[in-house]
Amino acid sequence: MNATHPAGPKPDADVGIDEELVRALLSARHPDLAGRGLGFVDDGWDNAVYRLGPDLAVRLPRRAGANSLLLNELRWLPFLAPRLPVPIPVPVRGGKPGEGYPYHWAIMPWFEGRSAATVSPQERDGYAVRLAAFFRALHVPAPADAPKNPVRGVPLKGRDATVRGRLEASVLEARDGLLALWDEGIAAAEHRGPRLWVHGDPHPHNVVVGPGDQDGAGHAPIGLRAVIDFGDLTAGDPASDLAVCWLHFTDAGREAFRGALADHALYSPGTWVRARAWAVNYASLMAALPEADPLHAVGVHGIGQLLRDE
Incomplete structure (x- = not known):
């Protein structure tokens, strides 16, 4: 539940996200990771999440308001992580709009648990x-x-x-x-x-x-x-x-x-x-x-x- 979420129905996505799209984005931007196993994990209020192999995840905004939030994470988490005693999801790689998808996206570590x-x-x-x-x-x-x-x-x-x-x-x-x-x-x-x-x-x-x-x-x-x-x-x-x-x-x-x-x-x-x-x-x-x-x-x-x- 992010700060802007009222209690109530989850807002509709303004873009379609499926495994085919995620594969296409990976192939275009990070082809060395495109052959990894890919599986849907969650479709939250702001982001869709796909697991990428055993140790990574792809996080993709599902609506416009989430794009700026992801950009904040891409900018600031690498700065904060070395200062914190608990692991946080520092983006491993970034992704730009493409393949018909209008937002930035990110590859992040997958935490077992x-x-x-x-x-x-x-x-x-x-x-x-x-x-x-x-x-x-x-x-x-x-x-x-x-x-x-x-x-x-x-x-x-x-x-x-x-x-x-x-x-x-x-x-x-x-x-x-x-x-x-x-x-x-x-x-x-x-x-x-x-x-x-x-x-x-x-x-x-x-x-x-x-x-x-x-x-x-x-x-x-x-x-x-x-x-x-x-x-x-x-x-x-x-x-x-x-x-x-x-x-x-x-x-x-x-x-x-x-x-x-x-x-x-x-x-x-x-x-x-x-x-x-x-x-x-x-x-x-x-x-x-x-x-x-x-x-x-x-x-x-x-x-x-x-x-x-x-």
Whole structure:
């Protein structure tokens, strides 16, 4: 779920993408890879994804609005990756419009594992400290030409009409409690200091996990393999990223996550109050998705965690 996605039906694609087209693009631009095995993986809100051999993936925007997001990834992920302690999908090669396809596209690494949205919150607690380390490294001052995003990393007051209207129209039993938490965020001090790099959408479905190192009892807890989908990459208030600790974790994981970031010099007490309000925004959106969507359960869990904190 990228920043611009309301809860509701996935937008229609404005271009047809199939295996034949992807083969043609590869043959024209990267013929040395065109003979690899190719298989459809996913057709998301913004991009179609095809697996290319055992270790690569082809990511192709399916609508015009996603083209600029992909260009941001092509430009900035190679810059950010060496600074981060968790793998991210740095483009291996780029692709230009051609063969009747109007957008840029990219070849990226394939990360073995599964979406963190498919494992339990208790299992996700196991990577809380490592995800915090990812944010500690990411949340540093960004250059002036960092991407701008109208709905991530921005002051909460600019989102008030949209989020308040959605909550007031909601049939969620938790509506009043969520509105109270949103109001606390609105009343909190705004972000001060430099604009920090912000992932924009680091919910559990954009985190890849797999078995971690075995402990003394021979158990292999869930480990953090990669953080993916930087289409909403921007700079601003880090609270919009930190919100996801209510979506990923239980009380224990959230305590570990926040503890690992307690001394971050560019955060303030108001950061976590704003983060909780951002979590209200995300959780209410996700809980309204169809039950079959993996983010529905993430949203329901997030609402429960928020009300525990209230």
